[in-house]
Amino acid sequence: xxxxxxxELGYEVPEVAKPLAAYIPAKQVGxxxxxxxxxxxxxxxxxxxxxxxxxxxxxxxxxxxxxxxLNCLAAxxxxxxxxxxxxxxxxxxxxxxxAEDFTAQPKVANGASExxxxxxxxxxxxxxxxxxxxxxxLNSAVEIEMIVRVE
Amino acid sequence: xxxxxxxELGYEVPEVAKPLAAYIPAKQVGxxxxxxxxxxxxxxxxxxxxxxxxxxxxxxxxxxxxxxxLNCLAAxxxxxxxxxxxxxxxxxxxxxxxAEDFTAQPKVANGASExxxxxxxxxxxxxxxxxxxxxxxLNSAVEIEMIVRVE
Amino acid sequence: xxxxxxxELGYEVPEVAKPLAAYIPAKQVGxxxxxxxxxxxxxxxxxxxxxxxxxxxxxxxxxxxxxxxLNCLAAxxxxxxxxxxxxxxxxxxxxxxxAEDFTAQPKVANGASExxxxxxxxxxxxxxxxxxxxxxxLNSAVEIEMIVRVE
Numbered sequence: 001x002x003x004x005x006x007x008e009l010g011y012e013v014p015e016v017a018k019p020l021a022a023y024i025p026a027k028q029v030g031x032x033x034x035x036x037x038x039x040x041x042x043x044x045x046x047x048x049x050x051x052x053x054x055x056x057x058x059x060x061x062x063x064x065x066x067x068x069x070l071n072c073l074a075a076x077x078x079x080x081x082x083x084x085x086x087x088x089x090x091x092x093x094x095x096x097x098x099a100e101d102f103t104a105q106p107k108v109a110n111g112a113s114e115x116x117x118x119x120x121x122x123x124x125x126x127x128x129x130x131x132x133x134x135x136x137x138l139n140s141a142v143e144i145e146m147i148v149r150v151e
Numbered sequence: 152x153x154x155x156x157x158x159e160l161g162y163e164v165p166e167v168a169k170p171l172a173a174y175i176p177a178k179q180v181g182x183x184x185x186x187x188x189x190x191x192x193x194x195x196x197x198x199x200x201x202x203x204x205x206x207x208x209x210x211x212x213x214x215x216x217x218x219x220x221l222n223c224l225a226a227x228x229x230x231x232x233x234x235x236x237x238x239x240x241x242x243x244x245x246x247x248x249x250a251e252d253f254t255a256q257p258k259v260a261n262g263a264s265e266x267x268x269x270x271x272x273x274x275x276x277x278x279x280x281x282x283x284x285x286x287x288x289l290n291s292a293v294e295i296e297m298i299v300r301v302e
Numbered sequence: 303x304x305x306x307x308x309x310e311l312g313y314e315v316p317e318v319a320k321p322l323a324a325y326i327p328a329k330q331v332g333x334x335x336x337x338x339x340x341x342x343x344x345x346x347x348x349x350x351x352x353x354x355x356x357x358x359x360x361x362x363x364x365x366x367x368x369x370x371x372l373n374c375l376a377a378x379x380x381x382x383x384x385x386x387x388x389x390x391x392x393x394x395x396x397x398x399x400x401a402e403d404f405t406a407q408p409k410v411a412n413g414a415s416e417x418x419x420x421x422x423x424x425x426x427x428x429x430x431x432x433x434x435x436x437x438x439x440l441n442s443a444v445e446i447e448m449i450v451r452v453e
Contacts, residue, residue: 022415022419023394024428025429027429029334030181034429036430093431095431097434099285102286105287105288106289113173124173125174127174127175127177127186129296131246131284131287132284132286132287133434133435134284134400134401134402134436135400135402135407136433136434137406140405145429149180183331241329250436254438256437264324276325277326278337278338279338280339280445281339281439282339283438284436
C-alpha cells in the first residue's frame with residue numbers, strides 16, 4: 001500500500017544499493033530501523049553532485065533530497081521486506097553540501113520531509129535536523145539518514 | 152520545579168516555535184523524546200547569525216548554544232507538557248557554523264552542556280558531539296539536537 | 303576475548319580520556335550504549351590534526367578514524383566494564399574535517415568500519431554516515447560517535 005502510494009505520487013522505491021564491505025544499508029535495533037547515510041545514487045551514479053548554492057540550485061538540492069529519501073526507504077525495505085510494516089517515521093538527519101553562504105538547508109531538506117509527509121500522512125511526522133556541510137561522499141549534494149519505527 | 156530552577160538561573164523556557172509543515176519540533180519514541188535541530192531563534196528572529204570565529208566571537212557562540220538548549224527544552228515541553236517528567240538528558244549533538252580555522256567547538260558546545268548541567272544536576276550528564284560545519288539554517292551560528300528520557 | 307582480539311590485530315583499547323565537566327564519554331540508555339564524539343586523542347595529544355585532502359592524506363585520515371574507533375571502545379568500556387558485553391555494533395557517525403574538494407569520506411570512515419568488522423565479525427555490521435565538515439574540536443581530522451547494544 002505504501003509502495004502504491006509512492007507510485008501514485010510519481011516516484012518509485014529503487015533497489016537498495018549493494019551493501020558495501022564494512023557497513024550495511026539499514027539495521028533493526030529493537031523496534032526501530034536506522035539507515036546508513038543515503039546519497040542521491042541512481043543506478044550506480046550520483047545524480048546531484050557538488051555544493052548547493054554554488055554548483056547546484058536550491059531546486060536541484062530539493063530533488064537530491066527526494067532521491068535520498070527514496071533510497072532510505074529502499075534501505076529500510078531491504079531489512080523489513082515490506083514498507084507497510086513501517087508504523088511511523090521518527091527522524092531525518094539531512095546533510096547538505098553547501099556553499100559558504102548558502103543557508104536555505106531547510107528548503108532543501110523539505111524535499112525529503114514533504115515527500116515523507118505525502119507518503120505516510122500523519123505517520124510521517126518526524127523530527128529533523130538540516131545541516132550545511134563542506135563535502136559529502138562521492139561529491140553528493142545531499143546525504144540523509146532516516147529512523148523509522150516498525151511493527 | 153525544573154522550570155523554577157531555570158528561572159533561578161536567570162533563563163526562561165520560551166514558547167516552542169510553531170511546527171513547520173512537514174516536520175515537528177520534538178517526538179516521543181518509546182521512553183525517549185528527540186528534538187529537531189533547534190537554532191537560536193528568539194521571538195521569530197535568529198539572535199546569533201554567521202560563523203563563529205569570523206562573524207561572531209566564541210562568547211557569542213556560547214550564548215547561541217544556550218539559546219538553542221532552551222529551545223530544545225521548549226520543544227520537549229511541547230510534547231510532554233511538563234519538564235519535570237524528564238528523567239535524564241541523554242545526548243546533545245551540537246553543530247557550530249565555523250570559520251575555516253575555528254576549532255573551539257567544545258567551548259561553544261559547553262554553553263549548552265553546562266546550562267543543562269546546572270538545570271538538571273546529575274540527571275543532566277549527557278553524551279555529546281560538537282562539530283564545526285559550513286552553514287546552518289537561516290544563517291544560525293549554532294544548531295542543537297537533544298535526546299532525553301522521560302517517565 | 304574482544305580485547306584479546308584487538309591485541310591480536312595489533313591495536314589496544316586505551317584508557318578513556320577523563321570525563322570533562324559537563325558531559326561524559328559514554329552513556330547507557332536502555333540496552334544501548336552511546337558514546338560522545340571521539341577524536342584521535344592519544345595520551346592527551348591529538349594525533350591527526352587538520353583537514354583531510356589538504357593538511358593530511360587520505361591514508362592519515364584512515365589512521366585517524368581507527369584511533370577514534372578505539373577511543374569509542376574505550377568510552378564504552380568505561381561504562382560497561384568489559385567489551386565482551388557488547389552484543390552488536392549498531393551505528394557509527396563519522397565526521398571528517400575535509401578540504402573543500404575532498405569527497406572520499408567513505409574511504410576515511412572505512413578505517414573505523416573495517417576495524418570494527420575485524421574485531422566483532424558478524425556482530426560488527428553497522429549502519430554508518432560519513433560526512434565532510436569544516437573543522438573539528440582541537441583541530442582533529444576525524445570525530446566518531448558509536449552506538450552499541452549490550453547485554
